[in-house]
Amino acid sequence: MRTLCASTLIGEFFIVGFAGLVAMKNPDLTQAQVWTVCGVTMLLSVLLCGMLSRPGAVQLGWALQVGLIASGFVVPTMFFLGAAFAALWWCSVHYGRRIDAIKARWAEQAEAAAPDAA
Numbered sequence: 001m002r003t004l005c006a007s008t009l010i011g012e013f014f015i016v017g018f019a020g021l022v023a024m025k026n027p028d029l030t031q032a033q034v035w036t037v038c039g040v041t042m043l044l045s046v047l048l049c050g051m052l053s054r055p056g057a058v059q060l061g062w063a064l065q066v067g068l069i070a071s072g073f074v075v076p077t078m079f080f081l082g083a084a085f086a087a088l089w090w091c092s093v094h095y096g097r098r099i100d101a102i103k104a105r106w107a108e109q110a111e112a113a114a115p116d117a118a
């Protein structure tokens with residue numbers, strides 16, 4: 001699960017950066033406002049990659065997805081991209097857990113089939 005989720009989060013890192021460039025064209029926002037929000041979000045996505053094995057990391061990832069969708073109020077394209085990344089996050093979590101379970105089952109079978117070394 002960690003690999004799939006981390007891949008999604010790194011993709012979000014780049015999307016948020018590009019969305020920041022687009023948001024800078026908004027005359028109502030200052031450059032400092034845009035890059036403070038984008039910088040914190042980008043930092044969170046990278047830090048979350050390393051925290052995926054900790055409790056609450058998946059829920060924090062969901063909060064990040066909600067934030068990406070909500071950023072569509074500033075950059076309308078982010079409604080679509082945020083929804084796409086939320087779907088990718090769901091797939092990463094759902095299928096990642098299934099893959100982890102299959103790997104654990106294979107490891108148990110291999111351990112049971114291997115002769116004792118003693």
